[in-house]
Amino acid sequence: MADPMKIRATLQGDVADVRVLMAHPMETGQRKQGGQVVPLHFIQSITATLNGKQVFSADISQAISRNPVFAFKVKGAKAGDEIAVTWKDNKGETRTDKTTVRGGS
């Protein structure tokens, strides 16, 4: 099982600034280790929901850096709302983590 994501959602006015750090090797299938090509292993899709409603999704390639970081912004969020992020990789592994939106400064 992959390590949990770190998700932070902070309100700025009525816009939630969401930052996600995923733990994933994101192997490109081009790197060699000991003469052997390390097989392709990367996150293919990401979805994010606000209170269960999809707000953001992505189809990505192996060109995204190792331990991917993404940030996006969701309008109309309130403190205490739930943000959930799910990723799925090319080996079918998947992980979902949640956080609650925190009031900003």
Place this chain on the structure above:
Amino acid sequence: MHQTRRTVTLGLLAALGGALLSPLRALAARNQGAFEAKSAVDAMRALGMSGAAESKDIEIRAPDIAENGAVVPIDITSNIPGTTSISVFIEKNPFPYTGTFDFTAGAVPFVHLRAKVGESTPVRVVVAAGGKFYTTAKEVKVTIGGCGG
């Protein structure tokens, strides 16, 4: 070609049905053809984004010179009303198509990502808004050895 569990399952189903590979690809949500394209032009064609108009309303914030090509931070903001998705192409990477980010139900058309950039290249962004495509590009130089540029 690498296979996901989904394509393997679909492959088995298709084999049972005697279907060929090409209609099979159309079934998968992921645009495999675009991800496997070796040039940005081919990837855009596979995504139906050819002929995107140049636009000044797309903002790309990325370093002019990136010292570490393995982690290049890129911020993209679209100021085009009705933006539904942002797609990123790193033109000189082996597979230029880096991804598409879709915005629904109140998401602001902004995304921050960190990408691997193999060599100095234009980073091209295509925005879909109201069924039309808009594009802009920014040059990112990658220094090898740490003190060039």
